Amino acid sequence: MKNSFSIEGMTCQSCVASVTERLLNVDGVETVQVDLEKGEAEIEMKEDISISAFKNVLPEKYNIEQKVKGKIDDKLPFDRLMVTQKNEKVIGEKTKLQQLKPLLLIFAYLFAASFLLNYNNWSTREAMLDFMGLFYIVFSFFKFLDLKGFPESFKMYDPLAKLIPIYGWIYPFIELTLGIMFLMRFQIPIALAVTIVVLGMTTIGVTKTLLDKKQIRCACLGTALQLPMTEATFIENTIMLVMAIIMLVKIF
Incomplete structure (x- = not known):
């Protein structure tokens, strides 16, 4: 599952690297993507992790709060769900190539x-x-x-x-x-x-x-x-x- 979080206190890429490394060390975390400009982090985890676990690994100058719990809407029709996932994959690949x-x-x-x-x-x-x-x-x-x-x-x-x-x-x-x-x-x-x-x-x-x-x-x-x-x-x-x-x- 993927959850989005807001993070306050980041001022440079050094902060991004430090926050990313610390969040990756939390048990159950698989991937972390931190956006300095938006002050956000998208964390993919094996199972739901409490916000306190993230706060415990970050220095006091950073404040992390959960924004929206990412999940797939199970009410979407199957064909629409497949199209949505396919489009997201293509967009992701284009973004990586552009990067x-x-x-x-x-x-x-x-x-x-x-x-x-x-x-x-x-x-x-x-x-x-x-x-x-x-x-x-x-x-x-x-x-x-x-x-x-x-x-x-x-x-x-x-x-x-x-x-x-x-x-x-x-x-x-x-x-x-x-x-x-x-x-x-x-x-x-x-x-x-x-x-x-x-x-x-x-x-x-x-x-x-x-x-x-x-x-x-x-x-x-x-x-x-x-x-x-x-x-x-x-x-x-x-x-x-x-x-x-x-x-x-x-x-x-």
């Missing part, structure tokens, strides 16, 4: 830039290094837009960020450094090894989140763009991992 549009556009631009930089004197290795360098530079830029809110979102799925919170703070700097190393062709083997370790851990967290079917925000582009955690995030990390492994194997 992922920035990520897809960025990848298209990165591929195009890497191709154009090496068009006249083609080298697959050089094109891959340029792609990885540009990838890290661009993605770190979006994280720096909200350096305070990023760690809260990142630790919701990255294993190391959960274990060592400061890692979430330095991660954008790691990405920026790796981007510069790839573009300047400086200590490439080290940059590749770090890429495998860093993205390997993140991919493990992303995979677990997807398998658990948790609906959380993806922090790959920081918190400036509210992207959902989907298979696209897994594919994005996998592409980088595969390229890093291939190049590292060729070096040794």
Whole structure:
């Protein structure tokens, strides 16, 4: 069942990440979707959960109250009910695709830039290094837009960020450094090894989140763009991992 709640006290994406993480830890909660602008949260749960259970896990500065208990109207004719559910599914899919549009556009631009930089004197290795360098530079830029809110979102799925919170703070700097190393062709083997370790851990967290079917925000582009955690995030990390492994194997 899905219930809607109003939440007061949220002021930034860091608050959204914190509230989402705490609500997900309540027993029986399956998914949580928090909207900062509306000050609302939609919680899907296995069974009805008392409002006090949610209030107990949230800091005092947040006030949560139930709005409308979500349920399907059993009085609707069967054919109308099926049409309604089908329309809601289509709308949801379109919304997800629209949300992922920035990520897809960025990848298209990165591929195009890497191709154009090496068009006249083609080298697959050089094109891959340029792609990885540009990838890290661009993605770190979006994280720096909200350096305070990023760690809260990142630790919701990255294993190391959960274990060592400061890692979430330095991660954008790691990405920026790796981007510069790839573009300047400086200590490439080290940059590749770090890429495998860093993205390997993140991919493990992303995979677990997807398998658990948790609906959380993806922090790959920081918190400036509210992207959902989907298979696209897994594919994005996998592409980088595969390229890093291939190049590292060729070096040794």
